[in-house]
Amino acid sequence: MTATVATPAAVRPVPVVRGYRFELTKLLSQWRVRLLIAACWLAPALFVAVISRQSSLPVDTLFGRWMHATGWAGPLVILGFAGSWALPLLTSLVAGDVFAVEDRLGTWRHLLVAVRSPRRIFVSKALASLTVILVLVIGLVASSAISGVVVIGSRPLIGLDGHLLSAGDAAGKVVLAWLCALAPTLALAAIGLLGSVAFGRSPMGLLLPAMVALAMQLVQLLPVPVAVRLALPGYAFISWNGLFTSPGQLEPLLIGVAVSLVWAVVATALALFLFLRRDFTNPAHDGSGRAAITAGLLPLVALFGITVAVVAGTTGATGSGIEQDKVQQSVATSFAHLYRLQTRQLNRPAVTEDQLQTSAACTKGGDQVAAVGPGNDWRCVVSWHLPGVEAAGSAIYQLDINPLGRYVADGDGPKEVNGFFLVRTPSGDEPNPLWQFDGSIELLPSTPKG
Known part of the structure; x- marks a missing residue:
C-alpha cells in the first residue's frame, strides 16, 4: 500500500473589494x-443660515457680499474657506492617518496575514x-x-465681472466649482498617504497635508511669477473663480486642475513605492527619514520645478500678470454690467453696453509708480455715455488688488452713482451694486507667446 501526501491548496490574497x-x-x-462627517453635513448649513440673517456680511470673502441676495453665494463662501483651511485639515485627519494607525496599534502583521498582499492593502x-x-466634501x-x-x-x-447669472446657471457653476476643487483635494490626500507611509507613527505624517497647504498659501501671498502660482497643486482652490466671469477665465483653472491631478498621481505612486519596500517585521518602525527625503520630498520638488518650466514655456506667463490694460x-466691464443692473433697480430707461461705451483709466500710486503688480494704491476713473446726453459721466474707484488678481473696487463718488451703500428704488432701499464690487484679473497673457 502506498501513502499519498495531500498538497495544501494555494492561498490566494483577499480580493480588493473585501479589503x-x-x-x-x-x-x-x-x-x-x-x-x-457630522460636522461637514451640519456646520455649513448653520453657518449659511446664521450669516444670511445677520446685517453684517463677510465682504472680505469672495461672494460674501451677496449672501443676502441669493442662496448660491453661501456654497461659494464655504468653498473659499474650505480650500484654505477645512479641506487640508480633513485630508490630514483621514488620509494622513490611514497607514499610521496600524503602526500605533501594532497590527501590521495581523493585517498582512489576513490579506496576504501588501499591494492590495495599499489600494x-x-x-x-x-x-x-x-463624503466629507459632498456634505x-x-x-x-x-x-x-x-x-x-x-x-x-x-x-465677478458684474454680469448676472440666472439661478440655474449659478447652481451649475457652484457644482462645477466644487468639482474642480476635488483635484487639489486629491493632491493633498495623496500627500497625506505619502506622509502616513513615510513617517509611520510619527505625527509628521498626520500634519503633512496641512503643512503643505499652509506653505502653498504663503507662497500665493508673495509676489512670485505667475508660472510659480499655477505650478502649485493648490491653485485650483483659487482659480475656480474664473467660472464666474463672462467669458470664463478657464485656462488658469484647467492648468490648476491638471497640475493637481499630476501631483495626486505622483504622490500616490511614491507612497506605494515606499509601502512595498517597507520592512513589516520591525514592530517599532517609525518611518525612514532618508527614504522620506529621497523617495518622497526630492521627487516632488523635481516635479514642481518641471511644472514651473512647462507652465512658463506653454503660456508665456511672466511677472505678476497684473497689468494696467487688464x-x-x-473694471470697465464690471462697471458696465453693474450700471445696467442699477438702471433696472431705479426703473430708468434701459441702455446697452454698446451705448454706454464704458472705459476706465487706472493708475497705481500716482505718477511715480509703474502701473503693474498688486497693491491697495490703484485708482480708476470710469467714464461712460448715456444716449441723448452730451456730457460723459464719470465715477472714481479705489482698488485693492491682491497678488492672486482678485480685487475690491470701492466707490469714491459721485454720491449719486457709487457714494452710498443703498439706493432708493420704487420697492424700497436695496444694495447699490456700484458702491463696492469684487473683480478678477486673469493673470495669464491673452495670447500665448510663440
Whole structure:
C-alpha cells in the first residue's frame, strides 16, 4: 500500500473589494471620522443660515457680499474657506492617518496575514480614505447649498465681472466649482498617504497635508511669477473663480486642475513605492527619514520645478500678470454690467453696453509708480455715455488688488452713482451694486507667446 501526501491548496490574497469594505468599516468606526462627517453635513448649513440673517456680511470673502441676495453665494463662501483651511485639515485627519494607525496599534502583521498582499492593502486603504473624503466634501457643498436655497432662495447671482447669472446657471457653476476643487483635494490626500507611509507613527505624517497647504498659501501671498502660482497643486482652490466671469477665465483653472491631478498621481505612486519596500517585521518602525527625503520630498520638488518650466514655456506667463490694460478692461466691464443692473433697480430707461461705451483709466500710486503688480494704491476713473446726453459721466474707484488678481473696487463718488451703500428704488432701499464690487484679473497673457 502506498501513502499519498495531500498538497495544501494555494492561498490566494483577499480580493480588493473585501479589503476595501474592511478598511472603510474601520474608518467609519472611528469617533473622529464620525464627528468630521457630522460636522461637514451640519456646520455649513448653520453657518449659511446664521450669516444670511445677520446685517453684517463677510465682504472680505469672495461672494460674501451677496449672501443676502441669493442662496448660491453661501456654497461659494464655504468653498473659499474650505480650500484654505477645512479641506487640508480633513485630508490630514483621514488620509494622513490611514497607514499610521496600524503602526500605533501594532497590527501590521495581523493585517498582512489576513490579506496576504501588501499591494492590495495599499489600494484598499487608499480607496477607503478617498471614499470618506468624498463624503466629507459632498456634505460641505450639499449642506451649504440646501441651507442657502431654503433660507434665502434660488435667485440670480452677480458674477465677478458684474454680469448676472440666472439661478440655474449659478447652481451649475457652484457644482462645477466644487468639482474642480476635488483635484487639489486629491493632491493633498495623496500627500497625506505619502506622509502616513513615510513617517509611520510619527505625527509628521498626520500634519503633512496641512503643512503643505499652509506653505502653498504663503507662497500665493508673495509676489512670485505667475508660472510659480499655477505650478502649485493648490491653485485650483483659487482659480475656480474664473467660472464666474463672462467669458470664463478657464485656462488658469484647467492648468490648476491638471497640475493637481499630476501631483495626486505622483504622490500616490511614491507612497506605494515606499509601502512595498517597507520592512513589516520591525514592530517599532517609525518611518525612514532618508527614504522620506529621497523617495518622497526630492521627487516632488523635481516635479514642481518641471511644472514651473512647462507652465512658463506653454503660456508665456511672466511677472505678476497684473497689468494696467487688464485692470482697466476688468473694471470697465464690471462697471458696465453693474450700471445696467442699477438702471433696472431705479426703473430708468434701459441702455446697452454698446451705448454706454464704458472705459476706465487706472493708475497705481500716482505718477511715480509703474502701473503693474498688486497693491491697495490703484485708482480708476470710469467714464461712460448715456444716449441723448452730451456730457460723459464719470465715477472714481479705489482698488485693492491682491497678488492672486482678485480685487475690491470701492466707490469714491459721485454720491449719486457709487457714494452710498443703498439706493432708493420704487420697492424700497436695496444694495447699490456700484458702491463696492469684487473683480478678477486673469493673470495669464491673452495670447500665448510663440
